[in-house]
Amino acid sequence: MSAPATFPGAGALRETGRMFSLGIDVVRNTFRRPFQLREFIQQCWFVVSVTVLPTALVSIPFGAVIALQLGSLTRQLGAQSFTGAASVLAIIQQASPIVTALLIAGAGGSAICADLGSRTIREEIDAMEVLGVSPIHRLVVPRVLAAMLVSVLLNGMVSVVGVMGGYFFNVVLQDGTPGAYLASFSALAQLPDLWISEIKALIFGFIAGIVAAYRGLNPAGGPKGVGDAVNQAVVITFLLLFFVNFVLTTIYLQVVPAKGS
Secondary structure: OOOOOOOOOHHHHHHHHHHHHHHHHHHHHHOOOOOOHHHHHHHHHHHHHHHHHHHHHHHHHHHHHHHHHHHHHHHHHOOHHHHHHHHHHHHHHHHHHHHHHHHHHHHHHHHHHHHHHHHHHOOHHHHHHHOOOOHHHHHHHHHHHHHHHHHHHHHHHHHHHHHHHHHHHHHHHOOOOHHHHHHOHHHHOOHHHHHHHHHHHHHHHHHHHHHHHHHHHOOOOHHHHHHHHHHHHHHHHHHHHHHHHHHHHHHHHHHOOOOOO
């Protein structure tokens, strides 16, 4: 008897469904008691230790490039007084959550995936299930929550460092006026810009944690399978982050009116 035919992309659709199911299980187990506080704190420290320095080093040139590019553009248009507001909006709304998400996925997510993958091939996950311990509640939930919390905190750090770097390079290298740079904040920037940045960081941290946990719990056999799972987790997370960023930005621009409009 011949095997049933499958349509192209059935495997990818099945994997997407399983990943979505894992996300639902994580949300449901988040409110389950007892909460794994010690594991959560350890994972927060672990994710911070592998992401904070690269994030800080990346955020400085990122803010500088944006400030220099926008400063040059506004000078050509004769709108130098809006350089500060444009730089801050670009950094806070787009650059900061994207940089944070890429570092969380590339450094923190890959480490989470490798840790869970090594546990899986050593059959620790199977042993936990035999003992009646939920690996999602015990291992996955603290790691996903840690990725979300650290992502929000790093986003704030990137925003501050990026804005300070943009201010320095605009004022020092492009002979901008410090007063005009700071005064232009109130012209275009508004509080919802900061909220959407933090919401993006929170969602990006959740996505990075879920993808890393799913690939870590489902590696192919052997150490090579764990390495492949880490690579797949990073690539999948990057693709999802850019797509979700596009959706969130579109919704935000439609829902929240621009200041002064």
